[in-house]
Amino acid sequence: MDTVSLSVNGVSFTEAAVTKISEAAAAAAEAAAAADAPDDPFTGPIKALAPWNFTFLAVLMFVVTTLSLGENFLVMFVTFKYKQLRQPLNYIIVNLAIADFLVSLTGGFISFLTNARGYFFLGTWACVLEGFAVTFFGIVALWSLAVLSFERFFVICRPLGNIRLRGKHAMLGLIFVWTFSFIWTFPPVLGWNSYTVSKIGTTCEPNWYSTNMVDHSYIITFFITCFILPLGVIIFCYSKLLQKLKKVSHGRLATARKPERQVTRMVVAMIVAFMVGWTPYAAFSIVVTACPTIQLDPRVGAIPAFFSKTATVYNPVIYVFMNKQVVCVCVCVCVCVCVCDVNPNNKLMSLTVVSQHIRFLHKVPRKCLIQLFTGKGTIPESHLNQTSERPGITAESQTGEMSAIAARIPEGGLRSGEDPPSDCSSFPQLPIPENKVCPM
Template structure:
């Protein structure tokens, strides 16, 4: 679908309709249901999906934070980063997913331009913190296991500083659209909001903002994750080869390899569609595309509030043990000891 010419664009939204539309206000995503973009079943299905993300994401991330507060043994440097990830996910699920659930139920951005800016800003902040936290987790694993700095010890205050840095980077990405560099507008089916990928309006410099996000907020974390985990796998495979008769080392190598693959795939599922879609749009101005497909990247990024905790937290035996204990589902002693043994085996692997 084509949109309006840049000089015809309203300040707070973009209408994906033919150029000969006479009354764009009649189709405003802030005023009327966007039934011209899809059927009732599509909107209500999206509303149900967003409600699931809101409930599941809010619950699992709240439990993760509460569990860390309750159990002191979880307050390690790695777990601080995982809790930072949980806080970011909670922000996205409680504000972003809930807003989308509510608006999809009415089939338009019923909360108005201010609600759109709030949803777009919070989703961007939470998403960027989550993305950078994944990079920090990879960086921490690289420092601890591969020991590139020799005897340097990654301590809790280092983890806290890295967590603070993720919020600084996130605000650097989320604030510009509020002050004129790009803008937050309804996207896809017009019931969720995000940065303006669609227009070439020079007033907002959208293309430069999209390139900034792609280079600084996607490429840098992605390259960090790939580099750190590839180095980690190389070290583990070398150790496993040198200790071919050690069953524990071989098991640790297999477990870490499996988790690394899952982590990288999870990252790509979260962010590759958004990055690819934005780049395609700015490099194919005037090309027609289905707005329903444009909703998919937003949904996948919000779904990360559920599957990121599953990958990074529920697959962490120590976290899982404490969560089970907090919920009265068992004391988790066996998993604690198993976790400690596994961590010991992996931590021993290094250049030495």
């Protein structure tokens, strides 16, 4: 068989050799093109990131999601179980717990699964649904914090005089939160911006990186309505609240100013928690929108989104578990104290009674403890002193510090010539309306 030879610079090549060289060159070109092409987050993980990065994020989201689901479910459970907690000022607290629970159930759980696989394996439509759900429930939680601050301002400062916060007012607040949040999170589904996969490839979010001016207009509007506006409401309401407390407690003894200091610390914690949870996310969105071509490490771009998800863990701690009333019933539920035997009507006990229950546990024999924790035993009345030496503790724990403070503030503040109370124990003697039970 004749072979065709090709001579290049005095070097002869057969036809087979030329074919092999051309195939090798084509394969090299394809490999180079594949290396330069962006990774598809729906088909595989980002090659530039080591697998341990996704493993770390999966573990982080598992811990955050587990804690958040447990805490927020406990809040919803005790509120459903004890009707005394179902007060108008607690509606927004339960709403916050529901929103945080849903954020963890959708975003947290899906984020754990996708990071465990290393990419968003659920597909494009699942990405849109996950991005919308996380953004929607997150904004519901964020605006719940703003409405909560306004309701506390309404109760303490009484801007409308004798008009009190009632159930219908609290329900209007809930309707506003869900409707307003839906209005500003659904447009990307309709085409004003879009929900797309993040740079790290395991979560979905609004398209911050778009160069389209229409998409930019949505991001700016979203930033104003869902961050600047609620932050302004929170700062205004809590600053007015602190001014009112400072004015009323002026001239009192140090013991009488203790509630003011407690509320001040909690207000500072609330504002700091809000800023820590949402400022990185908001700042990141504005920076990327202003400079859509900015080159960021995918891990850096993922930090704000994952950081905001941690708010679902510390929100219940700050806004719920600092409430003596809720802590009381949570102790009864978690420590398995035999509430049904001591209190068959399922009524709330004071912290004093609960602490007496707990102090009693180490004094009883092990057999009695087993009967107590299994619900087969009762706590003898002889071991419990139902009459507290400080009746103010019981009254205040039944309502919370904020409601007690609200009851102490007259319509026009502290009247001239009126002797300020010299002891906190005298405060609970004032009537506390039922609709002023407050989570603080």
